[in-house]
Amino acid sequence: MNAAPDTRQMFEARLRAIGDERYHDKHPFHQMLHSGGCTPDQVRAWVINRYYYQSRIPMKDAAFLSRVADSELRRIWRRRIEDHDGREPGTGGIQRWLKLAEGVGLDPEYVASAKGVLPATRFAVDAYVRFVRDEPLLPAVASSLTELFAPKIHADRIAGLLAHYDFANDTTMSYFRQRLVEAPQDVAFGLDWVLEHAVTRADQDAAADALIFKTEVLWAQLDALWSAYVEPGRIPPGAWQPGEGLK
Amino acid sequence: MNAAPDTRQMFEARLRAIGDERYHDKHPFHQMLHSGGCTPDQVRAWVINRYYYQSRIPMKDAAFLSRVADSELRRIWRRRIEDHDGREPGTGGIQRWLKLAEGVGLDPEYVASAKGVLPATRFAVDAYVRFVRDEPLLPAVASSLTELFAPKIHADRIAGLLAHYDFANDTTMSYFRQRLVEAPQDVAFGLDWVLEHAVTRADQDAAADALIFKTEVLWAQLDALWSAYVEPGRIPPGAWQPGEGLK
Numbered sequence: 308m309n310a311a312p313d314t315r316q317m318f319e320a321r322l323r324a325i326g327d328e329r330y331h332d333k334h335p336f337h338q339m340l341h342s343g344g345c346t347p348d349q350v351r352a353w354v355i356n357r358y359y360y361q362s363r364i365p366m367k368d369a370a371f372l373s374r375v376a377d378s379e380l381r382r383i384w385r386r387r388i389e390d391h392d393g394r395e396p397g398t399g400g401i402q403r404w405l406k407l408a409e410g411v412g413l414d415p416e417y418v419a420s421a422k423g424v425l426p427a428t429r430f431a432v433d434a435y436v437r438f439v440r441d442e443p444l445l446p447a448v449a450s451s452l453t454e455l456f457a458p459k460i461h462a463d464r465i466a467g468l469l470a471h472y473d474f475a476n477d478t479t480m481s482y483f484r485q486r487l488v489e490a491p492q493d494v495a496f497g498l499d500w501v502l503e504h505a506v507t508r509a510d511q512d513a514a515a516d517a518l519i520f521k522t523e524v525l526w527a528q529l530d531a532l533w534s535a536y537v538e539p540g541r542i543p544p545g546a547w548q549p550g551e552g553l554k
Numbered sequence: 555m556n557a558a559p560d561t562r563q564m565f566e567a568r569l570r571a572i573g574d575e576r577y578h579d580k581h582p583f584h585q586m587l588h589s590g591g592c593t594p595d596q597v598r599a600w601v602i603n604r605y606y607y608q609s610r611i612p613m614k615d616a617a618f619l620s621r622v623a624d625s626e627l628r629r630i631w632r633r634r635i636e637d638h639d640g641r642e643p644g645t646g647g648i649q650r651w652l653k654l655a656e657g658v659g660l661d662p663e664y665v666a667s668a669k670g671v672l673p674a675t676r677f678a679v680d681a682y683v684r685f686v687r688d689e690p691l692l693p694a695v696a697s698s699l700t701e702l703f704a705p706k707i708h709a710d711r712i713a714g715l716l717a718h719y720d721f722a723n724d725t726t727m728s729y730f731r732q733r734l735v736e737a738p739q740d741v742a743f744g745l746d747w748v749l750e751h752a753v754t755r756a757d758q759d760a761a762a763d764a765l766i767f768k769t770e771v772l773w774a775q776l777d778a779l780w781s782a783y784v785e786p787g788r789i790p791p792g793a794w795q796p797g798e799g800l801k
Binding site: 329335437522523524526527535538539541544545 | 582676681684769781792
């Protein structure tokens with residue numbers, strides 16, 4: 308039996324409900340981070356591991372571009388790579404993240420080396436890159452729609468970090484401030500594209516599953532941080548130990 | 555500067571030292587499992603998640619075969635697939651694992667569906683399949699050498715489970731008993747192949763890194779189990795909840 312597809316409006320509501328249930332703003336690590344409950348080393352562990360995610364995003368987007376035959380779609384999507392890698396040396400989201408790394412006392416070269424990243428972070432992030440490289444274009448685009456839920460977490464984070472941590476200032480917060488500008492443009496396009504291209508019920512299911520997959524990628528990263536640096540606080544062999552990589 | 559390679563003997567010792575430091579027999583989940591400290595639900599969570607690993611091993615070995623031009627090497631390696639998938643219906647390692655699943659009270663169809671597997675388990679296991687599919691043959695073979703360290707863990711497990719759990723008997727332990735026969739043959743071949751083909755220092759480093767990567771794949775699975783079902787015991791959205799999938 309082929310179920311009828313949801314209307315555009317119902318399908319959008321279905322996608323948004325996935326965020327309500329599964330987006331990583333519900334994870335206690337973020338609550339701890341934003342409320343000032345993290346130790347400096349827990350903040351550093353987050354910065355080191357989240358760097359790996361940021362660093363793979365432009366590779367993920369390049370994998371996507373490499374599969375798109377439509378020049379118009381490539382041109383619009385290409386902005387994501389430019390936002391992360393910058394338009395001239397020393398600019399872009401990855402450089403802004405390294406400013407945050409410096410602000411929390413880490414050597415940016417150590418962070419950029421991706422040494423000490425938790426294996427579970429690498430496995431999750433690499434799964435995302437692989438997904439976008441190997442799966443059909445519709446799930447590949449749909450997996451980016453966690454950005455629907457990002458503006459709130461970025462706004463909470465800026466406010467929470469500024470209120471609670473000495474390292475938070477205009478320089479170290481610049482990554483998140485800039486994402487507040489960039490992410491809404493990206494996601495407006497991505498959401499419209501998915502709503503337009505998910506024609507059948509099977510398409511809609513595939514897009515919803517892709518978004519669930521992506522929430523799992525994000526959630527698993529916070530679970531791994533919690534396990535290694537909060538509770539039980541067992542750092543896997545070879546991963547970052549507090550005291551390493553300081554500037 | 556090109557460092558001279560280790561002698562065969564030194565290189566083997568280097569590989570074995572990786573097991574001493576990083577193999578997952580050092581993880582407290584195994585200690586808890588083998589000493590009878592796991593609750594029935596913790597044993598079930600382990601069986602469900604470890605099933606996903608077992609189920610992907612023949613896919614990993616097929617990915618390897620698909621890249622090997624040497625018929626002799628393919629023929630020898632093919633036995634691994636046969637061991638897992640069986641030589642006739644109802645036989646093989648995967649079926650034996652499902653006997654264990656039944657023995658601990660799970661519905662084997664639920665376990666075989668791979669529903670409820672932790673996302674972190676999938677990310678780690680899929681990373682292993684990808685590694686063997688994409689990396690050069692030498693690291694691909696070297697990543698299998700965690701089997702060097704497996705006989706001891708299987709022997710400990712059989713003794714520990716039989717001593718401490720009602721579900722342990724000849725049927726449910728048959729997977730591990732059979733691996734005690736198979737794994738030494740496989741690993742003797744794999745070790746010899748790696749020692750023979752890792753000619754330069756760069757080769758040796760790549761093989762050692764591959765073995766480290768594989769220990770991370772195994773360790774990350776136990777960290778994920780611990781995080782979800784032991785401490786803090788926070789089950790990620792969508793993963794198996796105690797009470798589900800019982801027979």
